[in-house]
Amino acid sequence: MxxxxxxxxxxxxxxxxxxxxxxxxxxxxxxxxxxxxxxxxxxxxxxxxxxxxxxxxxxxxxxxxxxxxxxxxxxxxxxxxxxxxxxxxxxDWEWRYENMKQHTGQHILSAVLKDLYDSNTTGFQIFENYNKIEIDFEGKLTWEHILRAEIRANEIVQKDLPVEIEFYEELTEHLRKQLRKELSDKVKPPIRIVRIPGVDVIPCGGTHVKSTREVGFIKVVNFYKKSKNIWRVEFACGNRVLNYLDELLKDYWGSLDEMPNKNRPLVERVKELKNEIEKLEEERKALRLEVWEWKAKVLLSKAEEVGGIRVISHVEELDMKDAQAFVVYLVDKNPNSIALVVGKNYVIFAKNRGVKGVSMRALLREVLEETGGGGGGSEVLAKGGGFKVEPEKVLEIAQKKLKHFL
Ligand SMILES: [Zn+2]
Known part of the structure; x- marks a missing residue:
């Protein structure tokens, strides 16, 4: 031992x-x-x-x-x-001493949360830059609740109260009643009790500072709901408060500085930017539609008519996703039309739903037999890629094959 x-x-x-x-x-x-x-x-x-x-x-x-x-x-x-x-x-004393401050700060914060809101601390963890407790809290925890607890906790820090360590073979009923948390059956004597007079009494095996003032400062840095009635509260004590806030403020001011308008508050600037993006997105959609209309007109004017069907052939510069959006628009808007579109290593065959007698999937299958590559699709839309020949050649083969169907 x-x-x-x-x-x-x-x-x-x-x-x-x-x-x-x-x-x-x-x-x-x-x-x-x-x-x-x-x-x-x-x-x-x-x-x-x-x-x-x-x-x-x-x-x-x-x-x-x-x-x-x-x-x-x-x-x-x-x-x-x-x-x-x-x-x-x-x-490594710096590491240990900071941990002692965090641990003692946790006792104080947990005691205050219990006192103010009857919240029990159900979990605690010290990380390198901050600490986390889990508390039960009925309803919605807000920054107002947090601030009230922070003020009370830091008053206790400032009071310079002793943090006393006591050992017991057995706890008296009187002492048991003072405990913030019931003693676990797993704890074997000697039972170590950590007491901050008038604030907190709890069994604990950790290391603590000897006076509350050494904790320096207790600051909640974040909180969020974890599950029903359980909230996670992240906080820091001692020098880790400074490290945490410095990092956060660097991020805050750096972000504000990136904004077109650099005046606080940042949240208003972010909302402005979001509105601007939405507006631009609407404009982009409208412009795209206008381009599509013109493009469709030009392509239709060059379409070849085969058995009453307008066959549009086109070598596309756009990537496949954008090309597909246009092709679908093109054939949906124009009855009796079929579009054969090839791009950089892709092909899209699409037809208006009213066109009977030819399946785009079947057409693609025949084309692939000559060009190599793979793909698939449906009656009205088929896509392929991985050809062994140039896009123009794929288009030529597709035009020929289509004529057999029509
Ligand atoms: Zn402790």
Whole structure:
């Protein structure tokens, strides 16, 4: 069983310990110690990072985990450590201290949400740049609710209240009643209670700062509904507030600067842009229709009449999607018409629904027999591609084949 030095003194940045067991992986090594200052991942708090150093080796600790025996895992330089030898432990203190602020900030925020809205915290996770809690909340959570909670939470931070750690073999009924959350049956004694007098009492195994003022600042950065009555609230504490807001503001001002009109608020500028796009889209549609009308007129004037059917042949520059939209328009608008359109490695055959006696799919099949490639379609519209001959040649073959049908 590894002694958890951080349970009683989370401010211990360095320590010595005795190696208990060593295991070697491909590129990493992992070991257990008789005692440790490294917090193992759990309870929403990520594991510590740091260095384990011995005579002739150094391990860069990247992951710490385990319940009774705590394993320290990382890349090693030098020889493999032996069980029984003494090592020096050193924490990545900046990482740990920020995590302590986040964790304590979470206790405060969760206590305030419980107090103001009777919301229970059902989940908690510290990430690299922010933290997440899940709370139950009936109805719609708004920024007004959030602001009220933030003001109250930061008042508690400013009060410089002590964060006390207590150990119990058994909890009295009186103490149980004070807990924000019921004690899980899984927790074995000694039971570790974290108390912020007048604010919060809760069982917790994480690392916390010793006074609320050290949390610095608590800022909710985002929130959204996850499922019925469960909301996710993202927040940051300490220096991570500054990092988060700096990144957000860089994005905000950068976005505003990209706008044609650079005056705040950004949301109004975005709405203007959206309206402008809609207007342009309408104009584009109208212009396209006008172009189609002219194009159809020109093509029809050059159409060949075969057995009372106007056969339009055309080598197209547009890509297949746009070409198809035009071809469908063309044959739908003009009774007794068939369009044979070829483009860069595609062909579209289409007919007006009123034209009887010829299937576009059947025509395509015959053409493909000579040109190679593949494709398919229906009675009125068929598409193909992958030919071994030039588009003009495909068109010529199609015209010939069509005459057999008509
Ligand atoms: Zn905690």
């Amino acid at each position: 590894t002694k958890r030095l951080f349970y009683t003194d989370p401010y211990l940045k360095e320590s010595i310990a005795i190696v208990q067991a060593v295991e070697q992986g491909k590129s990493i090594v992992r070991l257990t110690l008789d005692r440790t200052i490294f917090y193992p991942e759990g309870g929403g708090q990520p594991s510590d990072k740091g260095i384990i150093r011995g005579e002739g080796f150094e391990i860069k600790v990247e992951r710490v985990y385990g319940r009774d025996e705590i394993w320290h895992e990382g890349k090693i330089e030098g020889r493999l450590p032996q069980a029984g030898e003494e090592v020096k432990l050193k924490l």
